[in-house]
Amino acid sequence: MTLSPEERREAIFAALEEVHAEVGLDGATMQVIARRAGMSKRTLYDVFPSRITLLRAYMDRVAEQFIQPLPVSETDLPIAERLSRILTRNARHQGYGLPLEILRTFMAQVPACPEIGRDLVDRLMQRDLRILTQELQRGVAREEIHLDDTGQAAALLLDMVRPWPIESLLDPARLASPEAFAARRCLAIEVFLAGVAVRRGDGAP
Structure with missing residues (x-):
């Protein structure tokens, strides 16, 4: 075959x-x-x-599975539901252990090959920010939320949703369980939306 x-x-x-x-x-x-x-x-x-090419392609695949734009059929949902679906579009069945190990390998090579670090930031992290920024812009346009800088807000929300990886990079045993990740995601969205809710005088109808 x-x-x-x-x-x-x-x-x-x-x-x-x-x-x-x-x-x-x-x-x-x-x-x-x-x-x-x-x-x-x-x-x-x-x-x-090369092995590096394989690992970089795998990280691209991980990024594509983490955050994806909503299909048109879901864009009329309330913003809390939209954000939740964007951030849980494809749950990783094998966990985050392998991506973290690959990231640790890449970080060790950055001093000699700085383009590896730039590539990860430009292609993987910026992709997530673009998708989330677009959804926040949709929320502003619909007067669901009030934000002056959707790009900075998207970066903040991503930081809230994804636990800072330094602990897990230094000690893989500290990697959160899928349940802990899910609980953090729900809390992050709740706290974030409470902070950017449209209030009287912010342009609400």
Whole structure:
């Protein structure tokens, strides 16, 4: 059976997750990943020319699964529900352990290769900010919330939703459980909306 390019990439990502769960990121060599994915090492290198390329592509995939714009069918929901759905569009079934390990690996390389850090910020983090900023702008236009700077507000909300990763980077055992992440998300949205609610004199009808 011949896999499509996208199916081949997904098989490689699945193999990376499985190998990481068993032996950690250090043991996830290209040879081991290729064997687990059921392909030759040469085929793997045809898809991803290097291990770093593979890890960066995986991080792109993680980012795409974390935050996505709402479909048109959901844009008429109340803003609290819209924000909740944006921030939980695709729950990560395998957790955040692997992305954190990859991030730790990239951070160690930043002094010698600063473009790696810039790339993560520009492509991954800015993408999330754009999507969330657009939704906050929708809320302002509908007079659901009052904000002067939706970009800064989006950055603040993301910081509230996502626990500061330094503790988890230093001690993986401190990584919050899915339940703790969900509770933090709900509280963050509640507190955020209370702070930006439209009040009398802010332009409310």
